[in-house]
Each structure stands twice: as structure tokens, then as C-alpha cells.
Amino acid sequence: MEDHNLLTTFERDEESCILRFKDGKSFQVDYLEIRFRCRCAKCKPRQENEQRIVEFHEEISRLRIEKPSVEPVGHYGIQLTWPSGCSSGIHSFSHLRSIAEESGNEI
Numbered sequence: 001m002e003d004h005n006l007l008t009t010f011e012r013d014e015e016s017c018i019l020r021f022k023d024g025k026s027f028q029v030d031y032l033e034i035r036f037r038c039r040c041a042k043c044k045p046r047q048e049n050e051q052r053i054v055e056f057h058e059e060i061s062r063l064r065i066e067k068p069s070v071e072p073v074g075h076y077g078i079q080l081t082w083p084s085g086c087s088s089g090i091h092s093f094s095h096l097r098s099i100a101e102e103s104g105n106e107i
Helices: 031-036 048-062 094-102
Strands: 008-012 014-020 026-030 069-073 076-079 090-091
Touching: 008 094, 014 031, 014 094, 026 031, 026 094, 031 048, 031 094, 076 094, 090 094
Parallel strands: none
Antiparallel strands: 008 014, 014 026, 069 076, 076 090
């Protein structure tokens, strides 16, 4: 794993989080953006084609936005447990960094 992808802080707010990385960059990211990109065995297959992606996004968008609990996974990622569903996805730091750069706001 590249050093700049190392997540040093995950600050939870009600509808978004602040991701701080070792290289000093910080991003505010909406929880929905992370949920849309879940790679767990339940969510990943629902992102295989455009129609399934649209349906998946619509379903996630209808859910009440709730702050997930966060658990570290080794030295490479975190597991987010969403009160309204998915809890088996492991988000590597490099995966979170790509979400942050694509969909987050640098702060």
C-alpha cells in the first residue's frame, strides 16, 4: 500500500465523514458515496451493469442516512456497519482514498 493512502483519521458526522490521510490531505465524503461503492459479496454483484447500478443507487438513496460504526481491519482498512443494512464490506484505505478523490470535497 502506498504511504499516502494510509488513513489516519475517520471522523464521523451525521451524514458525512472526514477522511484524513498520512500525506496531510483531508476530504469530506458523504456516507452515500461510500455505500454506493461497497465491495462486499452482497453489494458488488449489484454494480455489474448500468441497470443494476441505477437500481442499487435508487435503493441506497431511499435509506435513511445513518452514521455507521467503524472497526479497523488490520493495517489496511476499516469495516463499516450501517444501521440500515450492509455490514460485511471491508473498505481498504486505497479504496477510501479513491472515493474521497472522486466524490469528496478536499478540505
